[in-house]
Amino acid sequence: MEMLTQLLSPEYVWALETWIDDWFLVIAIALFLVELVRYAIKKQFSKNLFGDSIANFVTLGLFILIVAVVGATYAGIFIYTYDNFRIAELPITPWSILCCIVLADLAYYWEHRFLHKNGFGWATHTVHHSSPHFNISVAYRHGPMDWFFPLFFHLPLAIMGFNPFIIFLAEVVVQVYQTLLHTETVKKLPRPIEAIFNTPSHHRVHHATNRQYLDKNYAGILIIWDKMFGTFAEEKEKVTYGVYPRINSVNPMKVFFSGYIKLAQKLWHAPSWSYRWKLLVKSPKWAWEQERSTSA
Template sequence: MPDFLLKPIPGFQLEIWEKFIGDWFFVFAIAFLVFELALYALRGKLSKHMAGDTVTNYITLAFFLITTTLLFATLYAAAYFFAAEFAVFGIQTNLLTLVICLILADLAYYWEHRILHRINFLWATHSVHHSSPFFNISVAYRHGPLDGFWPLFFHLPLVLLGFDPLLVLVCELLVQLFQTALHTEVIGKLWKPIELLFNTPSHHRVHHGSNRKYLDKNYAGIFIIWDRMFGTFEEEIEDVKYGLTRPINSINPFVAFFHGFTRLGAEVAKADGLYNKLGHLFGPPGWKPKKKPAQPTSEGEK
């Protein structure tokens, strides 16, 4: 095996990578957004609604960064470094283990993403990301209040396995940045081998579709093979209708940021009985109480 794959990567280098990659990718994303909006303008598709929705995306990002910094950032880092004390193995950080950790982090992301779509109180935060009726790179930055919290539980096992907490954080970042680049209509389908192995803009457009055949499909981060393996893959065939099956019909950033929890709260409040309230919280999106069977009538009531 080539020596460079096994050469240790110091922790301070991981910190530099994390900051440098994240900061410069954001600059790229802004530049690409300008390019996308210019194309929409040239095609006569740029509207006030799209422009307002784009601004809302970045305002929800600001809300997300505030809540994450205030509520979760210290907890997240502390949990990782505390868990590292109980790691099963002491895995050295090098290019080879970085690749392995990245693949495992991507698999963890797949299951995190899939579960966020299937449990109502988790969907309440993730639905913010899906609530835009448009699809450009700014949508990648549209986040809900608790989006920075749930990844902890899915990636913590990698730290317990023995990967350096900083390496796990870098791999999480790489998965997220790869996903960010997929939010575009500018790029069509790619070369078939790429479409077969990797998540692409085409695959991710499907994921953001509210078309019935596209619901709960293509959860992948980097590798679309997880969807192919676990039966959640769908090809982009028909035009994608973006947004939620129950649109929020608003570019108000407060409505966008909190709509999932306000809807869920209203459903729980209206539900009769503990079973139905728990059903709304832990059931899948669209869960409804079972209708009670009609009571038989007596002869005199017919």
């Protein structure tokens, strides 16, 4: 029992989170190299694919630099909230960790859905969707504000009484799981798995620009959230990846800041303050429809 208590201590959980982050990146890079070999065998390897993949990992580096600056503040907000506003003090046990992961997965679903439904959130999330390719490297394609929005959706877990270090671990588990979903190598998995869990097939739908796939499959680990809240779509026809309008660049700096540069340009040229507000709070689909009606 004493050993179990030590293993479930905040210090050990923090070390475990770091270990998962570091080693899974190594595993992901190895899998990505396998994917490159597959592309070469199928004669699908191209200069654009290679440049896009390099850009993905550079955006990861830029994102890590930002997290290095704001990470202490991010963690501090969770710790302060837990110390002063928690309504319970949940013990750190295997069951509480599992429960936290499930709730963090639910929180991620709503965070992810939120990012697709307003201009300010989409400006950072569009970076992840902007690649015309779909492989492991795309999982590491980050926007500059990707660290910001999880705070608001996961902070209620600290108020509920989950130790912040367990919340951080749960966030890592949800994110790490999704890394493996970014692949075309895996087609469909056995039906029971497809019914409960998010899979590469389900996540390909989420990255699609096909009209029937738009704003579908927001799940992290469990696809049941999409089925519960009416946002599920099954992969049937071939997926086309990317965003509209396309970036058409593999310059990592342009990729990383593209969303907020485009948003700033739209705000600058907006005809009124009311329109500017709508650009921030309404969905990118609304903005696109407005642009189309104006140019028609």
